[in-house]
Amino acid sequence: MEINQQTYKVKNDHLSFTVNSKEITGIYTNDKNKVLEIINFKKDINANEKKIVIIPEKMNSYVEKMKVYEAMYYEIRTKELSLKDPSKKVKDSLKIVGLNYDYVNRDIKSLSSSEKKQIELALALLSNPNIIVMVAPFINYDKEKEKKIWLLIQKMKDQYNKTIILISNDTNTLYKYTNHIIIIKNNKIITEGKTLEIFKKNDYLKKNSIEIPEIIDFTFLARTKKNAKIDYHKDVRDIIKDIYKHV
Amino acid sequence: MLPMITLKNFCYENLYKNLTLSILKNKITVISGANDCGKTLLIRILNREIITSNIIIIDNKEINKYRIEDYSKLVQSVIPLEITYEESTIEEELLYYNKNKEELDNIIKGLKIKKIIHKKTNNLTAKEIILSQIAITLAKKPKILLIDNLRMYLTEKETKEILEFLKKFQKDQELTIVITTVHLEESLVADYLYIIGNKSIALEGKPIDVLQNDNRINKLGLNLPFMIDLSVKLRDYGLIKEIELNKNRMVENLWK
Numbered sequence: 001m002e003i004n005q006q007t008y009k010v011k012n013d014h015l016s017f018t019v020n021s022k023e024i025t026g027i028y029t030n031d032k033n034k035v036l037e038i039i040n041f042k043k044d045i046n047a048n049e050k051k052i053v054i055i056p057e058k059m060n061s062y063v064e065k066m067k068v069y070e071a072m073y074y075e076i077r078t079k080e081l082s083l084k085d086p087s088k089k090v091k092d093s094l095k096i097v098g099l100n101y102d103y104v105n106r107d108i109k110s111l112s113s114s115e116k117k118q119i120e121l122a123l124a125l126l127s128n129p130n131i132i133v134m135v136a137p138f139i140n141y142d143k144e145k146e147k148k149i150w151l152l153i154q155k156m157k158d159q160y161n162k163t164i165i166l167i168s169n170d171t172n173t174l175y176k177y178t179n180h181i182i183i184i185k186n187n188k189i190i191t192e193g194k195t196l197e198i199f200k201k202n203d204y205l206k207k208n209s210i211e212i213p214e215i216i217d218f219t220f221l222a223r224t225k226k227n228a229k230i231d232y233h234k235d236v237r238d239i240i241k242d243i244y245k246h247v
Numbered sequence: 248m249l250p251m252i253t254l255k256n257f258c259y260e261n262l263y264k265n266l267t268l269s270i271l272k273n274k275i276t277v278i279s280g281a282n283d284c285g286k287t288l289l290i291r292i293l294n295r296e297i298i299t300s301n302i303i304i305i306d307n308k309e310i311n312k313y314r315i316e317d318y319s320k321l322v323q324s325v326i327p328l329e330i331t332y333e334e335s336t337i338e339e340e341l342l343y344y345n346k347n348k349e350e351l352d353n354i355i356k357g358l359k360i361k362k363i364i365h366k367k368t369n370n371l372t373a374k375e376i377i378l379s380q381i382a383i384t385l386a387k388k389p390k391i392l393l394i395d396n397l398r399m400y401l402t403e404k405e406t407k408e409i410l411e412f413l414k415k416f417q418k419d420q421e422l423t424i425v426i427t428t429v430h431l432e433e434s435l436v437a438d439y440l441y442i443i444g445n446k447s448i449a450l451e452g453k454p455i456d457v458l459q460n461d462n463r464i465n466k467l468g469l470n471l472p473f474m475i476d477l478s479v480k481l482r483d484y485g486l487i488k489e490i491e492l493n494k495n496r497m498v499e500n501l502w503k
Contacts, residue, residue: 031372033372057399057400058399112282112283113282113283114282139398139399140282140396140398140399140429140430141282141429142281142282142429142468142469142470143281143465143468143469143470144281144468145281145282145468169401169402170402170403172403172473211402211403211404214473214474214494215473217494218473218474218477218494218497218498221494221495221498222498222501222502225495225498225502226498226501226502228498228501228502236473236476236477236480237480239477240477240480240481240484243481243486243501244484244486247486247501247502
């Protein structure tokens, strides 16, 4: 991985891609493990300059059996983090993700699913990473919890200057939440660029068996088949306004 | 229509209060609801992993009156990646439970798992493990199949393909299927939909009818499937008359 102020370049012998620092980049892949292997490949990483934390789609079942403080100190020990004041770091990490210090004595298994995700982010923050990689962060969350997690991700980027990589096989989510996307299939990048521009390559993506976000697919059909004057939007209500004006 | 599973005034800790539902025999029923409303818990209770004092009737008999071995012949569950067969290949597991080649071929072909049946689970992706879980469970020939959270490691398209296969399989084999999910898209293959809210059943009925309650569903914290959301809003504006799930037909209807 090569680093400069603006970008992180991730590469191995087969695959190489660049993510903009302090931004949210989406990676669509049909094999997340391969991509994680490359991202997590630490051989050429300057540990002082760049730290990566990966948050999987589901919390580790071993950690899930712990109390919050046990999980926090387990993370500090296993990652051999040299912290001046571990207790303060634990408190600060919980505060950043919106949880008060009372949570330290809670059993993780008793927490709600979004609180568990908050704990995972708090665990990630203990090592003060530059890059937070989240695997399918919204999968199986309802509307309210999805919004809560999204606000937290934005906060990580905007207030704490974290570079965020969202890995998912759900193109609807990636379209909704990212401005830059890399599409990887069978360990090869098939396209990358601005999210909207990429998903507008309807025929190319379908030829490669990549699912098109539903809202894009509908707009694309209306524009190409009927020359409809509707724009690409992220919210269905905006499409309705366009349709109402032009039908 | 005969009920296969009946819960009446079901209560459980702080999660359920007087929940009443009836799952019809040989039908697919989806149970949805916001996170932490107790969907997985319900699957575990129906699978008898959690015993309660509630009266639950399964195939005309009270759940706690079944012998364990009889119950496991009747009810099986698929919870993604919860497996007990790490040491065997998928084929060995399938053959252990079912020696009928024709039946196994039907499952293997339907789930498109021919390439992985000689592998053990440690060589499989999450998607392949889930497919193997479904295949092995179907090979056991239960009367009731419980599936939790299928989308967790699958794409929407992959989930849809599996559900379409299960729908066909269920009709041929007279299987009752219960699916719990937060993704309402999955209900479009089902015969009946229950949505849990406020510790009980908030909405129920034929999925296409239930899903038209857009405001109520939004308040319950769930996202509507895109085409339903679009259809309902266009209908409210008087731009279409009927709910349309097909994008091509919707475009044709709007721009005649």
